[in-house]
Amino acid sequence: MRVLVLEDEPALREHLARRLRDSGFVVDEAADGVEGEYAGLEFPLDVAIVDLGLPGRPGLDVIRAWRTAGRAFPILILTARDRWQEKVEALQAGADDYVTKPFQFEEVAARLQALLRRSGGWSQPVLRSGDLELDTAAQQVRVEGRAVELTAFEYRLLEYLMLRAGQVVSKAELTEKLYEQDFERDSNVIEVFVGRLRRKLDPEGRLQPIETLRGRGYRVARD
Numbered sequence: 234m235r236v237l238v239l240e241d242e243p244a245l246r247e248h249l250a251r252r253l254r255d256s257g258f259v260v261d262e263a264a265d266g267v268e269g270e271y272a273g274l275e276f277p278l279d280v281a282i283v284d285l286g287l288p289g290r291p292g293l294d295v296i297r298a299w300r301t302a303g304r305a306f307p308i309l310i311l312t313a314r315d316r317w318q319e320k321v322e323a324l325q326a327g328a329d330d331y332v333t334k335p336f337q338f339e340e341v342a343a344r345l346q347a348l349l350r351r352s353g354g355w356s357q358p359v360l361r362s363g364d365l366e367l368d369t370a371a372q373q374v375r376v377e378g379r380a381v382e383l384t385a386f387e388y389r390l391l392e393y394l395m396l397r398a399g400q401v402v403s404k405a406e407l408t409e410k411l412y413e414q415d416f417e418r419d420s421n422v423i424e425v426f427v428g429r430l431r432r433k434l435d436p437e438g439r440l441q442p443i444e445t446l447r448g449r450g451y452r453v454a455r456d
């Protein structure tokens with residue numbers, strides 16, 4: 234999952250970025266509205282966190298510019314507690330949810346997770362595909378009721394595929410959504426990870442939870 238953190242306060246931006254990276258997100262950071270607007274227009278984001286009070290260009294204008302240009306990723310805004318008009322304006326401009334400052338990271342993470350889930354068309358926190366279950370709140374995976382231990386990367390990979398269940402996800406898309414920009418991007422690496430994930434989920438090759446579509450990518454069935 235690729236998230237933009239658009240926040241001008243360095244300590245807050247760095248804190249959010251670090252915690253999100255620790256949770257397995259790929260993070261783009263921007264400190265002013267102009268830079269942030271560019272990032273939202275040019276990068277393949279899954280979600281954006283936007284502070285409304287920004288130098289360069291106000292957060293509200295940035296949100297309007299993204300929506301006018303057809304960018305549909307969910308937007309979580311950061312606002313001061315007493316600024317209700319600002320929240321209303323931002324929601325009307327195309328933001329999807331808000332967190333008031335000061336906040337706990339856990340609240341931001343839970344709201345992001347809910348936005349990502351809903352943008353994938355899931356209302357329940359537990360995503361299901363056949364005998365496969367991914368609990369987005371507990372970050373646990375079960376196959377036929379058996380818990381499966383995954384690394385943080387494998388979990389993010391499976392979560393990405395399950396959020397898009399029913400759709401074909403290309404290796405290129407997985408690479409840009411699951412790796413930091415400066416990482417070596419090699420689609421063979423994704424094949425290796427998908428192979429490992431499959432062996433953990435389905436050691437006997439009986440359930441085939443992740444389908445390969447030759448030359449196109451991977452798909453998890455949506456029930």
Ligand code: CA
Pocket residue numbers: 240241242284285286287
């Ligand atoms: Ca600010």
